[in-house]
Amino acid sequence: MKNDISIVLSGEAGQGIRTVELLLMRTLKNSGYNVFSTTELMSRVRGGNNTTEIRVSNKRIEAFIDRIDILIVLSKNAIYRIENRLSKDTIIIGQDSFIEEIYKNDQYRIMDVAISSLAKEVGNLIYSNVITYGILTGIFDIDINLIKEYIINQFSTKGKEITDNNIIAVIKGYEKGKELKLGIQVETDDKIKNQVLLSGTESIGIGALAGGCNFITAYPMSPSTGVIQFLATHSEEYGVVVEQAEDEISAINMIQGAWYAGARAMTTTSGGGFALMEEGISNAAIAEVPIVIHLAQRPGPSTGLPTKTEQADLNLALYAGHGEFPRIIFAPGNFTDGIYLTQKAFNLADKFQVPVIILTDQFYIDSFQSINSIDFTDFKVEHYITRTDKDYERYKITKDGISPRGIPMYGDGFVRFDSHEHDEEGFITEDPDMRTKIVDKRFRKLESYSKDSIDAEIIGSKNYKTLIVGWGSTYGVIKEVIEKLDDNNLAFAYFKQVYPLPNNTEEILSKAKKLVIIENNATSQFGQLIKRCTGMEFQMQILKYNGMPFSLEEIIEKLKGLK
């Protein structure tokens, strides 16, 4: 096996697969390997079957692939859900008793490693996950001293006995892993050691801090909750007000009170929670309260598939709220953009006084990858708060539509926000002329946005004839498809700003002879948006809505239909 290895850990919820994933990702990254991992969960706290795919490569990889090179079986019933991803080359490592009889034939390369027995030798089944980590590091022939160091870091807070036992466990696994002699060769690159490893959740959390976020409230909902938990973890050091709201309606209104009083506030939710926030978003629009919302999509409608992935809430974000008003929607596809766009979201919300929505999804949020370190001196927290004077008017009609935003106790004026249609001072009005003027004023705000607007990025051939359009979390897989096919006629337009459509949309689309849209939803919501705004149509749609992210292989297969 060489240069591109896919490892899948398959077991039950509650078995500590995440611990193995994190330890192994860190170890491999710090040894100079490109790594990427993604988790697919059943909606269970215990039992069921969860799988985590870890890819190790000599090139940058950020995508899910179907192929499994090494399958680690950690429980019974761990194979049937991924059976169609196995081939005769797949090495299945696991305890004999966990591998069902139907797989014990010459179609599969099974290596019996009695992980449970080894764990019992150490003293408890709980050591199974560290033994698994040991096996995998043995397979990659990592320096054993480095591994011991990680174990000490991981468990030192739990006391000497537990740490010592984990060291015994990891060595047992490590020796087993080496004995398997899998002959894995992946080129390493020392530069990767300096990269930082993070999850999608952390990219949004760090971006928020860099955007000056100092207030977050949310009602827990998978897969969005990690963001508020991340900020809670760092709340003391960064002075962040963190509150679990009684419901999403409270959350969306609380952040408006916070911005009103001068905070930089956000909420994080998933589709169902976002739906509850719609009235509040509409309120932010008319009262011109800046707000930042992170919407981590999962498949709906309703409860849908709570732990799976989908990109089907673009329309929800695009049309959320009664009445008509401008908004900005970002959809980062990689973690560098996740940090950058979330940081920017706060500045833009403050500058234009509009809702800014960051769209991610379960695949993005629960994945891990390493990125080059970022120079944070490029990030500025831009404040647009005005000191009020005695005659301050909150909704002053200006040329660019942006009325200077005051906050209470800063200056001599009163700050009056209103959900009714209002006059320039913020008093209720039903005057038809004033209504028209104020509506026009609100819409003018985004006319000057084009200077801040973020272009779609072209990846692949500059002389493309066929252009694949994707947005958000499909970035990694489409990029890898482009690299793999290495076709001079093919390029990928990656949209990280999905609304307003970027300035270069028409230009890049009109250069192509054929347009292909790839979306993780059933109705091609972004394709329809492009059609509505530009009149351009896609000759091919590649859509997926079974709860899983796209794999590299399936896009390559589908693209064959193009010729």
Add this chain to the structure above:
Amino acid sequence: MKTNFDFDQVPETGWCPGCGNFAILKGLKEALDELNINPKNLVISAGIGQAAKISQYVNSNCFNGLHGRALPVATGIKASNPDLIVVGEGGDGDMYGEGGNHFIHAIRRNIDIVNIVHNNMVYGLTLGQASPTSRREFKTPLQVHGVASEPFNPIAVAISLGASFVARAFSGDMKQMKEILKKAVNNKGYSLVDIFHPCVSFNKINNFKWFKDNTYYLDENHDNTDRMEALKKAFETDRFPLGVIYTNGKNKTFEENLIAYKNDKRPLYKREVDQKKIEKLLASN
């Protein structure tokens, strides 16, 4: 008497002549003025309804937001700048109906705000339907056979949740209402002032005379620090007790518990971000 909270020009109100809201508006402005509160330091966070319009008639800062959502907004304001005096105001439908869940959790948080609820036992803005506090058998254009549900008891709910300050006033008694409002503003922690007032257009049953006949003031013998005693009073409905029914000064406020103010007392808008520190946080991954 002109207060610091009056406009130079008296705004035209949306209330019916004789509405109890006029008395509440006057009482609130005077109470704030007598406490020497600077209007610049006050925010009224109001919902939607006839009562919530009060935010439009007080010369100060306001956030006149959505129906039912005054308390989450007030919470966000107070937590972002604890130096502000924050009033969350609206009617019985606004606070106890649409905003019922927020009412419960604002009390639990013990956010240091004054929650003023204009309680006339009827919906005014939507022209006369039952409110959560409407009495049984009250007939309306919607409850044509009379209200069947048990009336909501905000006083009992607030006491049972351990609210810091629970009072009931009557708009027909300006002097007492002002005193109660002043105590509520001075109280540190969540303060509920439920104010009975007549709706002259849509509630012909619970009118001025009815409130007068069906209420009485608690005397000095009432120990408002005794939770069980207060709860007993809260359940009296033949004649409703008025005054400060319960106080509980034991709990820390929401803002005091926020870790964001542990090392830095400044309101959030005065703080700067150290990007180098965040860069290091990322690099530590």
